[in-house]
Amino acid sequence: MAAKNHGQWLAEPGLKPNEWVDSRIYSDPGIFEEELEKIFKKAWIPICHESELAKPYDFRTTTIAREPIIVCRGPDNEVRAFLNVCPHRGMIIERRPSGSFLEGQPSGNPKRMTCMFHAWQYDLRGNCVYISREKEGYQERLRKEDVGLRRLRCEVKFGGFVWVTLDDNPQVSLEDWAGPAFTCLRKTLEAEPLEVFHYHKAIVNANYKLWHDTNCEFYHDFMHYHNRVTGFNDAYFARKNEAFEHGHIVVGTFEVKYENYEGFQSRAALSFPYLPPNQWYMIDMFPGMNFNLRGSALRCDVVTPLAPDRVMIEFRGLGLKRDTAEERQTRVNHHNSIWGPFGRNLHEDLLGVQGQGTTMLPGSEPRRILHGRHENQTIHDENGMRHYYQEWGRWMNRQPNNPDLPYAEPMSVAAE
Amino acid sequence: MTWKRICEAAEIPENSVKKFEVDGVALVVVNYGEGFRAIPPICPHMEEPLAESGVVARCILTCTKHLWAWDLRTLEMQGETERPLKTYEVKQENGTLLANIEGELTYDFDDAAGDSDDDDFFK
Numbered sequence: 001m002a003a004k005n006h007g008q009w010l011a012e013p014g015l016k017p018n019e020w021v022d023s024r025i026y027s028d029p030g031i032f033e034e035e036l037e038k039i040f041k042k043a044w045i046p047i048c049h050e051s052e053l054a055k056p057y058d059f060r061t062t063t064i065a066r067e068p069i070i071v072c073r074g075p076d077n078e079v080r081a082f083l084n085v086c087p088h089r090g091m092i093i094e095r096r097p098s099g100s101f102l103e104g105q106p107s108g109n110p111k112r113m114t115c116m117f118h119a120w121q122y123d124l125r126g127n128c129v130y131i132s133r134e135k136e137g138y139q140e141r142l143r144k145e146d147v148g149l150r151r152l153r154c155e156v157k158f159g160g161f162v163w164v165t166l167d168d169n170p171q172v173s174l175e176d177w178a179g180p181a182f183t184c185l186r187k188t189l190e191a192e193p194l195e196v197f198h199y200h201k202a203i204v205n206a207n208y209k210l211w212h213d214t215n216c217e218f219y220h221d222f223m224h225y226h227n228r229v230t231g232f233n234d235a236y237f238a239r240k241n242e243a244f245e246h247g248h249i250v251v252g253t254f255e256v257k258y259e260n261y262e263g264f265q266s267r268a269a270l271s272f273p274y275l276p277p278n279q280w281y282m283i284d285m286f287p288g289m290n291f292n293l294r295g296s297a298l299r300c301d302v303v304t305p306l307a308p309d310r311v312m313i314e315f316r317g318l319g320l321k322r323d324t325a326e327e328r329q330t331r332v333n334h335h336n337s338i339w340g341p342f343g344r345n346l347h348e349d350l351l352g353v354q355g356q357g358t359t360m361l362p363g364s365e366p367r368r369i370l371h372g373r374h375e376n377q378t379i380h381d382e383n384g385m386r387h388y389y390q391e392w393g394r395w396m397n398r399q400p401n402n403p404d405l406p407y408a409e410p411m412s413v414a415a416e
Numbered sequence: 417m418t419w420k421r422i423c424e425a426a427e428i429p430e431n432s433v434k435k436f437e438v439d440g441v442a443l444v445v446v447n448y449g450e451g452f453r454a455i456p457p458i459c460p461h462m463e464e465p466l467a468e469s470g471v472v473a474r475c476i477l478t479c480t481k482h483l484w485a486w487d488l489r490t491l492e493m494q495g496e497t498e499r500p501l502k503t504y505e506v507k508q509e510n511g512t513l514l515a516n517i518e519g520e521l522t523y524d525f526d527d528a529a530g531d532s533d534d535d536d537f538f539k
């Protein structure tokens with residue numbers, strides 16, 4: 001149709017209110033801050049996999065909603081999470097991204113977490129075990145028994161992922177929040193220990209939700225050269241986006257025909273336990289996690305929002321812990337040839353969201369972003385995004401298509 | 417008595433701490449000028465490796481991490497020190513240093529009390 005003048009361009013699209021969103025939800029600094037408070041400080045986040053903390057005293061650090069977090073495996077083999085902050089003067093306790101407390105550091109002792117600033121020390125249960133010159137400075141007014149690290153709720157679940165929440169009293173247990181969406185893969189992921197074999201991260205100039213949007217729809221097949229020229233068939237398009245409570249969706253399985261992809265072989269021999277050969281399942285979880293099992297390799301994306309127009313995406317690839325060296329190499333090849341930094345799809349996906357981010361900077365004129373495709377809830381339908389933004393609206397108490405208004409349940413979507 | 421050779425006494429300069437492993441037992445030997453001490457290789461406070469953190473002066477061994485210290489002549493604890501050193505008996509024969517090692521000396525480090533049940537803890 002015709003090009004639009006400014007007024008026409010700004011007019012509401014002829015779609016139902018839940019079939020588009022206002023681009024301010026991707027760009028507004030105030031909305032972004034509110035998302036950190038209302039969503040990321042309340043949700044369960046899979047911050048890493050337990051195989052990344054394989055031995056007692058191993059640790060890993062990260063942030064959730066800018067709060068520094070440390071997870072570590074104790075001498076009793078339990079994985080625990082703490083705020084990575086010293087209760088004395090607010091110094092960050094551990095600055096390395098990962099490592100082990102088994103050996104001492106120049107400013108710390110073996111088997112303890114040490115704040116290098118004044119040498120206060122904590123055991124791996126978060127108890128304060130040493131305050132330097134305690135009695136000289138605090139007499140009996142403050143003892144090491146009176147202070148300690150802030151411990152956070154932490155569960156190892158759904159295939160060994162380490163889930164942490166900043167909320168001591170979450171409204172829903174992790175099991176009830178994520179369990180139903182994981183049903184399709186639970187037996188497969190929990191049959192035996194998994195292991196991370198690939199990690200990389202991307203920092204993209206785009207809002208974190210744009211990445212999740214991309215993961216929630218396959219309509220962008222048209223951006224993927226290889227998908228266009230090789231992969232399409234009736235079974236491919238017949239897959240459904242199934243909505244689950246709490247904003248999650250699951251993309252149903254189909255059998256990947258690897259013989260259609262030049263240079264690719266069947267992955268049946270290395271398919272995960274209980275998974276029929278060459279099947280592909282995907283779980284997209286609110287507010288921004290993705291679990292993607294394509295036959296022989298599991299991929300997990302976790303987003304960390306850094307700013308309205310900036311997100312860190314961590315990519316992990318996992319196989320079976322018991323893999324032989326040869327099996328592992330094959331799995332790594334399967335993973336990297338599609339999802340590695342030089343794989344055939346991932347960089348194209350990153351180009352997509354970076355391009356969206358370019359048009360949605362803080363202060364950019366609000367635009368309508370269309371989520372209105374209906375295609376019988378199959379993979380080119382946009383019901384996954386509509387489902388996600390209902391949940392977003394509830395957590396934020398804002399209308400996704402007009403964030404100045406409080407949220408109201410759309411009548412039409414309930415039927416989806 | 418199980419006397420085992422550690423090294424030649426001349427290998428350990430005065431006022432220094434050196435780590436050895438004798439038949440699978442790790443220990444450090446301290447030359448404090450007036451004599452030698454053979455002790456477990458870690459500080460009884462927080463397991464700090466004494467070969468790196470131990471400093472000897474005027475017969476006092478100090479762990480420089482948190483300043484626990486012992487007079488090596490008498491093994492008397494100094495200042496805020498809360499635990500005694502354990503020692504292996506040592507002797508010299510023709511310039512060779514020997515220690516009486518019946519078994520490895522270790523310190524107990526309490527793993528602090530267990531967690532309360534998560535649901536109680538976070539309420």
